[in-house]
Amino acid sequence: MRGDADASPGGPGTDGRRRDAPDADRGFDPRARLAEREREGLRRDLTPVETVGARSRIAADPGGDPPTFDGDEQLVFAANDYLGLAGDDRVQQAAADAAREVGTGSGASRLVTGDTPTHRALERDLAAVKGTERALAFSSGYATNVGVISALDPDVVFSDELNHASIIDGCRQTGAESVVYDHCDAADLRAKMRERAEHGPARNRDESWLVLTDSVFSMDGDVAPLPAICDAVEEFGAWLMVDEAHATGLYADGGGIVQRDGLEDRVHVQMGTLSKALGSQGGYVAGSEELIEHLLNAARSFVFSTGLAPPAAGAAREALRIAREDDAHRERLWENVARLRDGLEAAGYQVWGESQILPVVVGDRDDAMVLAERLRDHDVVAPGIRPPTVPEGTSRIRVAPMATHTETGIDRCLAAFREAGRELGLV
Template sequence: MSGDTDAAPADRTRSTTDRGFDPKARLAEREQRGLRRDLTPVAEVTARTPIADDPKGDPVAFDGPEQLLFATNDYLGLACDDRVQRAAAETAREVGTGAGASRLVTGDTLTHRALERDLADTKEAERALVFSSGYATNVGVIAALGPDVVFSDELNHASIVDGCRQAGAETVVYDHCDPSDLRGKMDERASRSQSTGDESWLVLTDSVFSMDGDVAPLADICDTVEAFGAWLLVDEAHATGLYEDGGGIVQREGLSDRVHVQMGTLSKALGSQGGYVAGSEALIEHLLNAARSFVFSTGLTPPAAGAAREALRIAREDDTHRDRLWENVRRLRDGLEDAGFEVWGETQILPVVVGDREDAMALDARLRDHDIVAPGIRPPTVPEGTSRIRVAPMATHTETEIDRCLTAFREAGHELNLL
């Protein structure tokens, strides 16, 4: 055994080749393109709250006025509902604040199972499975199904796009909400090769599109999917909880038995966190074994599951929040159109289309001057020439607050010569 303590240190010569990264340069490039984003902390997750400028790593200071939020996906205003908060607190006390492990290890609690039973009942499916986020749900489910070919609406959410990439499938993009184009592309694929009879095909679409606020023609899409013996996945993230019995567009249209995979989130109208997938018993059993974002993630926190279950119960049993939401949507849409703005969509998402990206971002800033927060959306999130303000009312906005929003839009629109 050597007692020599004076051995030469290991060679620490630094390479002259730089294979690292330059975050500052990347940020500067994003800034130059007008795509730099900053965090803006809010004091509360409500329809009205003070908002702070991004403090970076420093403490947050709320020293400005209260602002009205028309930018949240908490459509029913349940994130701050006393009943939902109590459910989260009670679950934390009874079960714990975290699942502690993957659901396949020790993270599978009675709270998760109860929520999944209620989701399956709501979605008229045999079974449901909850994930840690909606993003993780789409990526995990699409990759686990492993289709040979996917047919995807051109405006599908980024989580669907990334799921297609993870699956490594050949991706065919069809025109937005166009079943005829979908059928044409499926026809073309079917006639291109004799071997396609052995391929697995998956058609992917949002039900409510988050930026345009429109609704996919699901019945016609089902007809097309069935004509080719394919499968259909419908993302109900922006629809879950907003229709009768807490369902989405799939339930509203009576299509539960024609959609193979129903996906949704717990983080929007249900005011909690997480995502879910609903379908057949065999599908769920396959996914809990093969969806990597489920298998290798700690289970959804029990308080989030408890809160989502209570929010779902409210959405199913009490029409009050839903009725208030749709009345606020009607009031806002009518007022914006009467003022001279172009408003797209047919749902609770109201895209006020301005066109030019600079005009949209100027309107965003001017609305904030009026203490109204409604985000400007620009390319690449939306196509060139369709920059917009995305307005999302909540059930908890009062008539007075809706009128304040409309006044701010009218005044800002005239100040910027957009009206």
């Protein structure tokens, strides 16, 4: 009888298809998509780590089973936990305190019942650091960019060609006309804005223009020329939004490049994350009272998301306090950055950037991926980055030191690069 039932109209037949299935197949084939990634050399796997920190044991992708950590401990030069605060006892205690006092989750959207004193305290501190009237915390940096850009709903966006994917996706959601300017080139931005002003639609005087840029670029490690960008923005009466994801917490008083350059009054929207130097999870936006009130009503990724988990908010607030009051972490980070850069260049590598992110440019994608594997053989974890993440011919190893790396660890990393580079004929 089971066989008869299975063969009835609407039930699956021997070929696995439903008897009433249409002739066309409009479903999805994840296996084929994975195979295509495999052919293009773009398939990736999870690699669980034992702990989040400067060193850890690494396990193979465990699928649904618990990971098994065996083998030697490896040095991790791939994390964005730049100040090493994710493992700081004070930050962990702050997370535990928030979980005990408020709860492990917000329980609802911030606009329903998910708004707590822990969130408000974090936002007050963020606003103080960023020199703005208010700040608003989101569940992730990605949600922040997508929500803020779509809520601003500009007519035209002018975007650096190497901006983060979350900025690009936010632009796509607005339906705005997108104008891409050359990377970190304020002169090209000004030229494109002038072209739009002089030859755009007759209504362009009434258009809203939004200029978007990272401050520190995550793959090239370079820094946007924010003062010159501000000059161009002000010349045409546009607004400027700066993504400080890879800068927040790394400069005086816990600020980013906007604070380093004294541009708080010239940047209309400051965005950042809590998940990098602040060692937690989430994102934030900082700006005027009116801006934040608009966003908490109109940013769909805020309105329709459960509020940031209180332990994450508590941890981020404590990490921000440490970044503001304790210069030692920043000083150690920049010392490690200089030591690594000097050593890599002395070994014969080309190192780009001017920040804590050190892209070791190899060029060929296969060479970069093999170098990453050889570094792993030497117990150093640093990822190979290849197209389409970066342009063709610029494949690289992205090296990200942390304040918690020791001199011995830095020297081990440099030795691994020297030995692996010689083995592959790259240096």
